[in-house]
Structures are given as C-alpha cells and as structure tokens.
Amino acid sequence: MTAQLEHVNLTVSDLDRAIALLDDLFGWKLRWRGASIHGGETAHVGGPESYLALYRHHDQEAARQSTYHVTGGLNHVGVVVADLDAVEQRVKDHGLEPRSHADYEPGRRFYFEDWDGVEFEVISYA
Known part of the structure; x- marks a missing residue:
C-alpha cells in the first residue's frame, strides 16, 4: 500500500472565515470541530480521505513570521x-x-x- 497524506495542520486567526473559504473555493466540508491544545480550537475541513486541520490559538498576538524563511515552515x-x-x-x-x-x-x-x-x-x- 502506498502512503497517503491525511492532513496538514495550519494556524488561522478566524476558524469560521477559514472554513467558509475552503468550502466555497474547494467544496470542502467541516468534518469535526472541537477544543484543542494550548486552549485553542481546531476544525477539520476537507473530504473523506484528507483534510486541512485548522487551528486557532486563544492568543492571537503571537508573532508572525514568513514561512519561506523558517526551516520547517509551510x-x-x-x-x-x-x-x-x-x-x-x-x-x-x-x-x-x-x-x-x-x-x-x-x-x-x-x-x-x-x-x-x-x-x-x-x-x-x-
């Protein structure tokens, strides 16, 4: 069996807005939503075999960095x-x-x- 990518986890500032965008652009549906690590909330949005895990941290004042300049960044x-x-x-x-x-x-x-x-x-x- 070939390995399959199940999900990628992204941090977002507004879960509802991100869910609506992914649904409108790509037809991806909310699979699950609930409490997550560090007092945050996570939503799984996608299809039956893969999804994006959208994470919203409770503290939105965290510093932003360009991921192209961070080893391991998306x-x-x-x-x-x-x-x-x-x-x-x-x-x-x-x-x-x-x-x-x-x-x-x-x-x-x-x-x-x-x-x-x-x-x-x-x-x-x-």
Missing part, C-alpha cells in the same frame, strides 16, 4: 481543481488577490494568500 498548499477560472473568480469575490499565473505543461495555475498569509497554489490539469 510554503504553500497545492489544490487541484477542475475549473481554474471559476475558482479564481471566487478568490476575487472574497477580496483576495490571485497572482503568479502560469501556463505550463501539463496545466495552469495561480497563487493567492488568505487573510492569515497562508499561500495556496490552485492548479488545473483540464
């Missing part, structure tokens, strides 16, 4: 979609800015950052 989350143009429009509808568009073999892609600075790469092979 650089971006890549998501494959069927209709790149439709997802890009929904990203814009949320007030977020698509950037770094590229057509390449075998597909197309763009990037955007959510309100917490988490970078997403959205890809279509259609």
Whole structure:
C-alpha cells in the first residue's frame, strides 16, 4: 500500500472565515470541530480521505513570521481543481488577490494568500 497524506495542520486567526473559504473555493466540508491544545480550537475541513486541520490559538498576538524563511515552515498548499477560472473568480469575490499565473505543461495555475498569509497554489490539469 502506498502512503497517503491525511492532513496538514495550519494556524488561522478566524476558524469560521477559514472554513467558509475552503468550502466555497474547494467544496470542502467541516468534518469535526472541537477544543484543542494550548486552549485553542481546531476544525477539520476537507473530504473523506484528507483534510486541512485548522487551528486557532486563544492568543492571537503571537508573532508572525514568513514561512519561506523558517526551516520547517509551510510554503504553500497545492489544490487541484477542475475549473481554474471559476475558482479564481471566487478568490476575487472574497477580496483576495490571485497572482503568479502560469501556463505550463501539463496545466495552469495561480497563487493567492488568505487573510492569515497562508499561500495556496490552485492548479488545473483540464
């Protein structure tokens, strides 16, 4: 059996907003939500086989760092979609800015950052 990625854990400032964004952009649903480590709250959002674990710490004054300059930091989350143009429009509808568009073999892609600075790469092979 080949190993399968089950989840990635991200820290966010607003769980409800992050859950709504992932549902609207990717159709990912809330699988579980509850209390978590350090007095925080976690929500699992995704499909039946994989998800993003969204963690909100109770202390939002924690320092922010660019993960590209932190060894072990998260650089971006890549998501494959069927209709790149439709997802890009929904990203814009949320007030977020698509950037770094590229057509390449075998597909197309763009990037955007959510309100917490988490970078997403959205890809279509259609």
